[in-house]
Amino acid sequence: MSAPAPQDAPPLLAVDNLEVLYSRVILALKGVNLQVAKSGCTALLGPNGAGKSTTLKAISGMLSVEDGEVSSGGIQFAGDSVVDRDAQRMVASGVVHVVEGRKVLRHMTVEQNLVVGGHLRPSLTEVRRGLDQVYQTIPRLAALRTRTSGYLSGGEQQLMLIGRAMMANPRLLLIDEPSLGLAPMMIEEIFALLGHLRAKGMSLLIVEQNAQAALGLADHGYVLEGGRVVLEGTATQLKANEDIQEFYLGHQAGGERRNYREIKHYRRRKRWLG
Amino acid sequence: MMDFLNYAINGLLLGQVYALLALGFVVIYRASKVFNFAQGELMLLGAYTVWSLSLGANLPPWLAIPVAFVAALAYGWLIERLFFSRLVGESVFSMVMVTIGLVILIRGVVLVIWGAADRQFPALLPTMPVIVGEVILPTSMLIGAGITLALTLSLWYFFNRTRAGLALTAVAEDPCTAISLGIAVKRAVTLAWMLGACIATIGAVILLNGRSLNVLSADVALAALPVALLAGLESIGGLMLAGAIVGIIQSLVAAYIDPKLGGSASSIVPFVFMLFILVVRPTGLFGWRNIERV
Numbered sequence: 070m071s072a073p074a075p076q077d078a079p080p081l082l083a084v085d086n087l088e089v090l091y092s093r094v095i096l097a098l099k100g101v102n103l104q105v106a107k108s109g110c111t112a113l114l115g116p117n118g119a120g121k122s123t124t125l126k127a128i129s130g131m132l133s134v135e136d137g138e139v140s141s142g143g144i145q146f147a148g149d150s151v152v153d154r155d156a157q158r159m160v161a162s163g164v165v166h167v168v169e170g171r172k173v174l175r176h177m178t179v180e181q182n183l184v185v186g187g188h189l190r191p192s193l194t195e196v197r198r199g200l201d202q203v204y205q206t207i208p209r210l211a212a213l214r215t216r217t218s219g220y221l222s223g224g225e226q227q228l229m230l231i232g233r234a235m236m237a238n239p240r241l242l243l244i245d246e247p248s249l250g251l252a253p254m255m256i257e258e259i260f261a262l263l264g265h266l267r268a269k270g271m272s273l274l275i276v277e278q279n280a281q282a283a284l285g286l287a288d289h290g291y292v293l294e295g296g297r298v299v300l301e302g303t304a305t306q307l308k309a310n311e312d313i314q315e316f317y318l319g320h321q322a323g324g325e326r327r328n329y330r331e332i333k334h335y336r337r338r339k340r341w342l343g
Numbered sequence: 344m345m346d347f348l349n350y351a352i353n354g355l356l357l358g359q360v361y362a363l364l365a366l367g368f369v370v371i372y373r374a375s376k377v378f379n380f381a382q383g384e385l386m387l388l389g390a391y392t393v394w395s396l397s398l399g400a401n402l403p404p405w406l407a408i409p410v411a412f413v414a415a416l417a418y419g420w421l422i423e424r425l426f427f428s429r430l431v432g433e434s435v436f437s438m439v440m441v442t443i444g445l446v447i448l449i450r451g452v453v454l455v456i457w458g459a460a461d462r463q464f465p466a467l468l469p470t471m472p473v474i475v476g477e478v479i480l481p482t483s484m485l486i487g488a489g490i491t492l493a494l495t496l497s498l499w500y501f502f503n504r505t506r507a508g509l510a511l512t513a514v515a516e517d518p519c520t521a522i523s524l525g526i527a528v529k530r531a532v533t534l535a536w537m538l539g540a541c542i543a544t545i546g547a548v549i550l551l552n553g554r555s556l557n558v559l560s561a562d563v564a565l566a567a568l569p570v571a572l573l574a575g576l577e578s579i580g581g582l583m584l585a586g587a588i589v590g591i592i593q594s595l596v597a598a599y600i601d602p603k604l605g606g607s608a609s610s611i612v613p614f615v616f617m618l619f620i621l622v623v624r625p626t627g628l629f630g631w632r633n634i635e636r637v
């Protein structure tokens with residue numbers, strides 16, 4: 070694992086007390102704070118409906134598509150306040166969001182998807198260079214170039230989505246549940262790829278249900294629940310945390326506290342896994 | 344036999360003009376999922392503009408036509424800005440209702456500005472037919488078919504092979520994903536309306552060449568709807584084939600069935616076709632079928 074950035078270096082992304090409203094009435098985030106270090110990797114965990122995807126959308130400027138808005142708080146990217154930037158400007162500033170639900174452009178080929186991902190590149194030569202780079206990094210995609218992306222397997226689609234994001238040359242990649250519905254081997258491949266990108270200097274903010282995989286790669290993590298951060302720490306701290314172990318890593322909590330915790334956990338389990 | 348060939352070939356050429364009109368329709372549909380019922384009215388605006396420029400302002404055709412195209416781009420831009428950009432986030436249904444409103448609005452504007460009387464549309468293309476053996480071909484329609492072919496090929500190339508075009512295809516496929524990739528979706532929609540209006544004007548020049556022009560001239564564009572549906576609403580490459588099918592059948596019905604019925608069965612042919620397609624194969628010949636992987 071590459072060395073985390075020194076503590077005093079300013080983070081690449083800093084989300085500060087973020088509140089998000091949908092349709093002017095639904096408060097989905099109630100003051101979220103989180104950071105991603107330069108060339109760092111941050112994992113965002115939490116149960117369904119916690120607000121993980123909403124956090125990513127707020128950062129990438131995708132809220133307006135769903136009638137959502139940042140009602141208070143700040144988002145700093147590379148030292149600039151980016152709260153008011155729309156998705157188009159965010160992509161241009163180097164933040165790319167791979168949204169949840171494997172949104173391939175289904176009727177287009179793999180290569181067409183990639184070219185669309187690189188539509189902001191200044192010249193055709195640059196697009197070609199990007200394609201070469203993607204095919205080199207993800208050799209499987211080279212063999213699938215001319216295939217209609219809608220017919221790829223889930224894992225192939227996920228690889229393509231990461232390749233498509235690479236075409237935009239992001240400094241920060243926001244990726245929402247890349248492991249969803251994939252077999253363990255494929256999850257490993259995806260995270261190895263993400264690790265490779267990170268080693269090349271890309272910063273990552275990963276939303277995941279698969280804490281094992283996410284905390285394996287991340288240097289820092291946050292657990293979101295009900296629109297608030299309920300737990301945060303380094304990946305090592307989180308991996309050692311009992312709640313995380315029990316709810317995300319499938320370990321048994323040990324010892325005589327078992328009984329007392331069971332009641333509390335049962336309640337939380339329902340919420341976390343709900 | 345010779346008659347049959349004559350009818351079939353003329354039907355084929357007519358079908359290509361339908362395909363041309365449908366092209367404008369498809370370009371708008373792809374970008375905004377709006378089924379633009381006012382495509383014929385866009386053609387009408389273009390036609391009257393050409394008429395004013397060439398017969399009113401006495402510009403030579405080589406000047407009048409490009410100026411009319413620029414005007415058409417402006418109409419497309421204005422219509423999108425005035426109506427559709429305000430409806431962003433509203434249902435597609437309400438946008439389609441707006442296009443029906445546009446039908447009435449544009450016809451009204453045309454009546455106010457140019458009046459209800461028939462106008463003689465200028466013959467900007469040669470009116471002498473080309474005669475090959477015993478087949479008589481109207482020159483303007485031949486040129487029209489050529490233009491349809493050229494435009495189809497260039498648009499197909501643009502949407503499938505160029506970066507800017509692929510970005511627009513992404514908008515057609517999934518606007519939300521396109522936004523997440525940093526594509527300017529609103530600009531894409533504006534561009535589509537500009538292009539749609541311009542293509543409608545090209546259609547006017549070919550179809551109305553040397554004929555009379557009035558508000559009802561817009562009706563011909565209705566025949567382009569079935570062509571677009573038959574091709575599959577997203578398909579650009581399929582339009583020429585779909586146009587050929589609709590045009591040839593219409594022409595043959597006009598030649599052999601209309602006289603027997605003493606009516607114009609031919610004019611309803613495209614619409615019978617449309618109902619048939621909608622029932623049997625709603626995605627047309629080449630449209631985007633829903634790809635569902637489970």
Ligand SMILES: Nc1ncnc2c1ncn2[C@@H]1O[C@H](COP(=O)(O)OP(=O)(O)OP(=O)(O)O)[C@@H](O)[C@H]1O
Binds near residue numbers: 091118122136
């Ligand atoms: N477009 C929307 N309009 C209204 N409410 C929304 C919208 N999107 C999300 N919400 C609400 O905001 C809250 C957070 O949703 P979000 O999608 O961010 O959760 P999540 O943590 O990504 O969950 P999951 O793990 O299921 O993807 C939920 O209560 C959800 O119902």
Ligand SMILES: [Mg+2]
Binds near residue numbers: 121122123169245
């Ligand atoms: Mg989510």
